[in-house]
Amino acid sequence: MQIGAEVHGLVTFQVGLYGLAWLIAARMLPSERPAILSWAGFKAMLALGLWLLSQRDAQRSWWAYNGANLATLLAMLLMVRGCLIFLRHPPPPRAWNALWLLPLAALLLLPPSQDAAPWRVVVAYGGQGLLLLLAFFVLRQPLRAEFGRWPSWGLMAPMLGFALHNLGAAARQLWHWPLAQELQMNSTFNIAIFYSYLMATGVFAIGFMAVLTHRLTARLREASMHDELTGLLNRRAMNEYLRNQWHRHLRRRHPLALVMVDLDHFKRVNDTLGHAGGDAVLRATAALFRKHLRREDLVARMGGEEFLLLLPDTPEPAAQALCERLRQLAHDEQLGVTLSLGLTMVAAEDGDAEVAVRRADAALYRAKTEGRDRVVSAPAP
Ligand SMILES: Nc1nc2c(ncn2[C@@H]2O[C@H](COP(=O)(O)OP(=O)(O)OP(=O)(O)O)[C@@H](O)[C@H]2O)c(=O)[nH]1
Numbered sequence: 001m002q003i004g005a006e007v008h009g010l011v012t013f014q015v016g017l018y019g020l021a022w023l024i025a026a027r028m029l030p031s032e033r034p035a036i037l038s039w040a041g042f043k044a045m046l047a048l049g050l051w052l053l054s055q056r057d058a059q060r061s062w063w064a065y066n067g068a069n070l071a072t073l074l075a076m077l078l079m080v081r082g083c084l085i086f087l088r089h090p091p092p093p094r095a096w097n098a099l100w101l102l103p104l105a106a107l108l109l110l111p112p113s114q115d116a117a118p119w120r121v122v123v124a125y126g127g128q129g130l131l132l133l134l135a136f137f138v139l140r141q142p143l144r145a146e147f148g149r150w151p152s153w154g155l156m157a158p159m160l161g162f163a164l165h166n167l168g169a170a171a172r173q174l175w176h177w178p179l180a181q182e183l184q185m186n187s188t189f190n191i192a193i194f195y196s197y198l199m200a201t202g203v204f205a206i207g208f209m210a211v212l213t214h215r216l217t218a219r220l221r222e223a224s225m226h227d228e229l230t231g232l233l234n235r236r237a238m239n240e241y242l243r244n245q246w247h248r249h250l251r252r253r254h255p256l257a258l259v260m261v262d263l264d265h266f267k268r269v270n271d272t273l274g275h276a277g278g279d280a281v282l283r284a285t286a287a288l289f290r291k292h293l294r295r296e297d298l299v300a301r302m303g304g305e306e307f308l309l310l311l312p313d314t315p316e317p318a319a320q321a322l323c324e325r326l327r328q329l330a331h332d333e334q335l336g337v338t339l340s341l342g343l344t345m346v347a348a349e350d351g352d353a354e355v356a357v358r359r360a361d362a363a364l365y366r367a368k369t370e371g372r373d374r375v376v377s378a379p380a381p
Contacts, residue, residue, distance in 0.1 A: 008054035011194045012047050018205045019043030025209070032212060038082030039208070045075035046201060050194065053183065065112040065182075069124035073103060076128050079204070080135040086208070087142040103127030117180030121173040129166030136160045147211050155207040158200040165196075227301040229279060230286035238300030238308055245298075245310055246353035249346055256312055256346040257319035258356050260364040261326070263305040263337045264372040273336075281336050288329055293322075308357070316345050316377070323375040338373035340364060347380035356380070 022040035026033045049071035055064040077100060084091065106123045110116045136159050144152035173181045183190045225237035233241065249256045263269070263285065270278040282305065289299045289307065298310040311319055323341045330339045342364030346356040363378035370376065 005054065007191050007194060008050065011198045012050045012054065014198055015043055015050060015201055016047035018201055019047060021205065025212075029212070029216070032086065032215075035082045035086035038078045038085060039205075042075050042079040042082060043201065043205075045071050045078060046197070049075055050197065056183075060112045060114065062112045065117075065120065066107050066110060069120060070104065070107045073100075073107065073124060073127055073131075076131050080131060080139075083135065083139050086212075087139060087146070089138065089142055092138075100127065100131065114180060117182045118173055118178050121181055122170050125166045125173070126170035129163050129168075129170060132159050132163035132166065136163055143211075147214060151207070151211060151214075155204070155211070158203050162196075162200060230283055230301050232286050232289070232307070233298060233300035235300060235302045238298065238302065238310070241298050241300075242310060242353045242357070245312060246346065248312070250348055253348070254313050255315045256310070257314045257316065258344050258346055258360045259309040259311065259319065259323055260302075260342040260357075260360040261307040261309065262340050262364055262368070264340055264368075266305040266337060269337055284333075284335055285330075285337075285339075288326070288333060288335065292326060292329060308360075316343075319343055319345070320375065320377055327373065327375055340367040340372045341375045342367055342378065343375060344378040345380040349381045 019040050019042075022036050022043060026036040026040060029036060049068050052064055052068035052071060055061070056068070057064070061067075083089075103123045103126070107120065110120055110123070136156055139159075140152055140156050143155060169181070183193065225233060227234045245256055248254070263281070266278065266281075269281050273281070282301070285307070286299070286301065289309070293299060293309065293311075296312055297314075298312075300308045300310075302308050311322070314322070320343060323343050327339050327341060329335075330337065342360045342362065344356055344359040344363055346353065350356050350359075359378045359380070363376045366378075367374050367376040
């Protein structure tokens with residue numbers, strides 16, 4: 001009995017600490033705050049439920065019996081809500097929310113007496129089990145889509161385990177009806193349940209911290225590789241792709257075309273339409289490239305009004321035709337500017353991809369000096 005009380009105290013304290021950790025995380029990560037706050041609430045409610053459970057004695061107070069079950073069910077609801085928000089899952093229909101009002105209302109209204117215990121067990125365990133089982137089926141797919149198969153199983157397995165355990169407990173109560181199958185404070189089984197709660201919430205906390213970090217790292221990497229205004233690759237990312245494509249070209253000798261594009265007299269656009277108008281033209285140019293290039297082509301904004309296109313497996317005549325088409329499309333789609341393009345083919349003799357970039361740059365310069373709104377091709381060595 002004495003050991004049981006100590007274990008209860010420690011486990012409750014530990015779960016409460018997890019809640020505190022989530023609160024700190026919510027302060028540090030504003031983009032994920034609503035989900036994290038739900039999880040902090042989950043831990044707080046669970047700690048409360050466990051503490052109330054440890055208060056069960058012969059007096060049978062409402063708090064120790066109904067209160068403990070209510071707090072645990074609310075904890076599970078908050079946990080599932082946090083997961084739905086975290087995974088950007090649309091909120092469930094209102095009818096589903098109403099479904100959880102039934103066990104909550106029953107737990108509020110039932111007396112804490114021994115006679116009502118079978119009802120309480122079925123409602124509390126059945127409600128929790130059903131909720132966790134539904135959450136398992138709803139959350140597994142989006143979790144897997146974002147983080148992969150094994151992390152999703154690692155996070156969902158404890159949820160499935162608890163769902164089955166709780167449904168089993170409700171079924172056991174129905175089987176033994178009307179003999180109450182309520183958790184007693186001093187039973188070994190009760191202590192095992194406490195430990196498994198601690199383990200599952202630990203796995204949950206560490207697992208979701210890990211996927212959260214994974215998501216934030218992916219977002220940072222995405223931001224560090226893209227130009228904010230147009231959403232195209234930025235210079236840094238393009239240089240990385242350029243190096244990869246260069247080595248691929250050396251290995252396979254597939255034709256690799258490189259095109260430098262510059263908007264003509266862009267300063268005038270800014271002067272007449274203002275900076276915001278200029279930005280809109282840059283975005284429209286990016287959209288034009290995205291629309292008319294293939295998926296495997298790479299487009300970057302190298303800075304200002306200059307873009308670099310990298311066209312794998314594209315022989316020179318095809319690249320030339322594409323450049324001419326883009327130049328014409330700027331007219332047809334009334335971009336508000338004309339395009340000058342410098343084209344070259346990457347060659348193994350260049351020794352370095354940078355040499356090909358400089359050649360495309362020189363071709364672009366010629367396009368500018370020869371009157372703009374044209375394509376100039378610089379032959380590879
Ligand atoms: N709106 C907007 N303007 C930019 C941005 N980055 C650079 N610019 C402007 O782009 C203009 C580039 O001007 P220049 O380099 O003189 O070239 P240009 O007027 O296009 O003339 P040519 O290239 O010789 O045809 C400058 O006025 C820059 O302020 C941007 O992100 N948004």
